Amino acid sequence: MSRVLTILVAMFTIVxxxxxxxxxxxxxxxxxxxxxxxxxxxxxxxLFLVLIFVMxxxxxxxxxxxxxxxxxxxxxxxxxxxxxxxxxxxxxxxxLPHILTDVLKMLTKEDLIPAAANRFMFxxxxxxxxxxxxxxFAVVPAGPSVQVFGxxxxxxVATPDFGALYVLAIAxxxxxxxxxxxxxxxxxxxxxGGVRATSQMIAYEVALGLxxxxxxxxxxxxxxxxxxxxxxxxxxxxTGQGRYLWRTDGAFDLGLPAWGIFIQPLGFLLFFAAxxxxxxxxxxxxxxxxxxxxxxxxxxSGMKFGLFMISEFVEVVxxxxxxxxxxxxxxxxxxxxxxxxNLPIMQEHGWLLGTILGTVFWLKVLFLIWVQLLxxxxxxxFRYDQIQSLGWKILLPLGLANVFVTGALVLWDPSxxxxxxxxxxxxxxxxxxxxxxxxxxxxxxxxxxxHGHDHGHAHAHGGHGAHDLPAHAHGVAxxxxx
Numbered sequence: 001m002s003r004v005l006t007i008l009v010a011m012f013t014i015v016x017x018x019x020x021x022x023x024x025x026x027x028x029x030x031x032x033x034x035x036x037x038x039x040x041x042x043x044x045x046x047l048f049l050v051l052i053f054v055m056x057x058x059x060x061x062x063x064x065x066x067x068x069x070x071x072x073x074x075x076x077x078x079x080x081x082x083x084x085x086x087x088x089x090x091x092x093x094x095x096l097p098h099i100l101t102d103v104l105k106m107l108t109k110e111d112l113i114p115a116a117a118n119r120f121m122f123x124x125x126x127x128x129x130x131x132x133x134x135x136x137f138a139v140v141p142a143g144p145s146v147q148v149f150g151x152x153x154x155x156x157v158a159t160p161d162f163g164a165l166y167v168l169a170i171a172x173x174x175x176x177x178x179x180x181x182x183x184x185x186x187x188x189x190x191x192x193g194g195v196r197a198t199s200q201m202i203a204y205e206v207a208l209g210l211x212x213x214x215x216x217x218x219x220x221x222x223x224x225x226x227x228x229x230x231x232x233x234x235x236x237x238x239t240g241q242g243r244y245l246w247r248t249d250g251a252f253d254l255g256l257p258a259w260g261i262f263i264q265p266l267g268f269l270l271f272f273a274a275x276x277x278x279x280x281x282x283x284x285x286x287x288x289x290x291x292x293x294x295x296x297x298x299x300x301s302g303m304k305f306g307l308f309m310i311s312e313f314v315e316v317v318x319x320x321x322x323x324x325x326x327x328x329x330x331x332x333x334x335x336x337x338x339x340x341x342n343l344p345i346m347q348e349h350g351w352l353l354g355t356i357l358g359t360v361f362w363l364k365v366l367f368l369i370w371v372q373l374l375x376x377x378x379x380x381x382f383r384y385d386q387i388q389s390l391g392w393k394i395l396l397p398l399g400l401a402n403v404f405v406t407g408a409l410v411l412w413d414p415s416x417x418x419x420x421x422x423x424x425x426x427x428x429x430x431x432x433x434x435x436x437x438x439x440x441x442x443x444x445x446x447x448x449x450x451h452g453h454d455h456g457h458a459h460a461h462g463g464h465g466a467h468d469l470p471a472h473a474h475g476v477a478x479x480x481x482x
Contacts, residue, residue, distance in 0.1 A: 010094075014366070015359065021053060022143060022358035025155065026351035030148025041153045046138075049157060053362065054137050054321075058313040061369065062102055063095050065313075068370070069377040106306035114185055114299050121184035126300065126307035128177030132170045133311050136318045139166050141224055143331050143358030144231070146350030153351075155331075155358060156224070163223035164216070167322060168209055171278065174311075175201050178280075178287075178296055181308070185299035193296035196384065197280060197287030203391035204277040210399030211270035214406040215260055215326055218416060228330035229258075231337045241329040242337060245420045253338040256420065260327035263419045265426045266402045268327045270395055275323070276372065277391065279315040283379040284387060320368035324361060328368075331361035 025048035029041030063078060070077025078095035082088070113122055143155030160166055175198055182194015219227045219240055229240020237243050240258070247255025261268050277284040287295055297308045324330060333340065340346060346353040382390070409419045 015363070018362045019355055019359045021048065022155075022362070023351060023355040024048065025358070026143070026146065026148050026153055026354045029153040029155075030151055030351065033151035033153060034149050038151075041151075042157055045155065045157045049142055049155070050134065050137055053142070054134070054314060054317050057317050057365075057369075058310060059099060061313040061316060061373075062310070063099050065373050065376070066098070067095050068373050072374070072377050102306075106303045109302040109305075111302040111304065112299070114187065116186040117299065118184045118186070121180050122299075123304070125177050125181035125184055125297075126304045126311075128180060129174055130177075130307045130311040130314070132173040132177075133314045133318060136167055136170055137321055139163060139224055140318075140321045140325050141228055141330060142321070142361050143354045146354040148351045148354075153354070155354060159223065159225055161223065163221070164212060164227070164326075165222055168205075168212075171208075172205055174278075175205075181300070182296035187299050189294040190296050190298045193287055193294060193298065197296050200280070200284070200287060200384075200387055200391075201278055203388055204274040204395070207270055207391055207395035207399050208274040208278065210396065210403060211267050211274060212326065213399075213403045214264045214267040217403070217406050217410055218260075218263055218419065224325055224330075227260075228325055228332070231332070231341045238337070242332050245415075245417055251339060252336060254335045257329055257332065257334055258416060258420070259329040259332075259334075261423075262427075263416055263423045264327065264402075264406070265423045265430070266398065267406075268323070269430075270399050270402065271326065272323060274391070274395055275319050276375070277387065279312060279319065281312060281316070281372070282376045283382050286381060286384055286387060316369055316372055317365065320365040320372065323368055324364045328364050331357040333357070333360060 025045065028044050028048070032040040032044055066078045078098040079092040081095075081097035081101045082090070082092065083097055113119060138157040139160065141154070141156040141159075145152055145154045147153075178197045178201065179194050182190045182192070182197070185191075215227060216222050219229075221227060221240075225240075227240050229242035230238050231242045232238035241260065243258050244253065244255035245258050245262070247253055256262060280287055297305060300308065340356070341353060405422070406419065409422065410416070412418060
């Protein structure tokens with residue numbers, strides 16, 4: 001009961017802090033728009049959205065991943081670091097002091113550079129791995145455009161005409177950081193790790209781009225504001241993902257929203273798998289499996305090593321944000337958008353509507369982050385040939401087929417209802433395939449043997465929090481031992 005109460009208090013605290021952050025972002029944006037110049041709120045959005053929300057969540061994930069993996073694998077998790085203050089020195093504080101110890105460790109460890117390394121390229125590698133990922137969130141709207149103090153406030157840093165193409169272009173720059181990190185260290189093992197990582201990222205960038213073409217065809221735009229859309233009203237209807245495919249009549253709007261997950265479920269699976277592989281996290285973490293394979297950053301230490309690590313967690317947050325914008329309606333509620341926006345208090349205080357919908361956006365992001373960490377601590381690592389086969393032989397053909405089918409259905413039925421019917425059918429087929437289990441020959445005993453409860457193998461996932469790994473793992477032995 002105490003654990004349930006702790007979780008509920010933590011969830012309420014997270015929602016409260018996110019709502020407070022979004023309210024502050026809108027109010028500060030309105031003030032600077034009123035006293036400075038038009039568009040000044042976008043400068044403050046850099047502070048709130050990128051430096052506070054993205055960076056703080058990514059920093060907390062360094063501890064949350066170890067904590068959540070401990071829940072999944074039924075172990076203690078991070079609890080050793082303590083703060084030597086009266087009343088706190090005997091409390092683990094949920095593992096939060098581990099964040100401080102990680103930062104101090106990275107900042108104080110000796111920064112070693114190999115004598116034969118190219119110093120400029122060696123120092124540039126971590127920057128190119130971190131900076132592009134950090135800049136990706138600049139085009140993702142985290143809330144609606146509302147009136148605050150009589151001024152229009154947009155909850156996005158930039159809205160370029162090329163929109164989503166910016167995401168694909170900037171994400172591809174991370175390949176250079178990975179390649180330079182392996183090559184510039186002048187270490188043959190690091191070079192091999194860099195080549196393996198680069199080839200994996202390139203293989204999945206093709207599928208990543210194709211997975212989004214269906215969304216572009218559906219909403220006839222590559223801009224995030226047009227894809228997410230406006231709420232509208234009962235007479236005109238919304239745009240983008242803010243509209244309904246089918247809805248009921250009445251003051252309270254209820255229906256099936258035109259979210260990407262309903263009209264492009266295959267595109268969502270392709271995008272999520274390809275972008276997950278781009279982050280090089282388990283089960284796609286073969287290039288940096290420190291326990292069995294020497295990764296591309298083997299020669300890095302101190303804060304340079306820390307930049308490679310924190311960039312992974314930033315990628316997790318950015319991936320969740322971009323996925324929310326493309327496939328989960330962005331900041332829109334699944335129903336009740338028009339009713340909420342038309343309330344007199346929301347009409348009078350636009351920042352309140354922005355706070356509610358902005359908090360909804362970040363809650364969706366947190367959910368997708370949890371899904372990513374759940375996958376990371378559930379599946380064993382793929383072999384390298386399996387990773388390449390998945391990218392080139394499965395995701396790429398499925399992406400091409402999705403583009404052709406989507407284009408044909410959009411031309412046939414511009415209302416997108418035919419596409420939604422196909423999407424719901426795809427979701428139903430996926431549910432059936434994932435919930436239907438095949439009992440091996442031999443009955444229940446055979447099924448038990450087939451699951452292979454191997455208590456002698458160590459769970460060998462490389463990555464963060466290796467000291468928190470269990471002494472054994474139920475399930476299949478890691479693929480890297482093959």
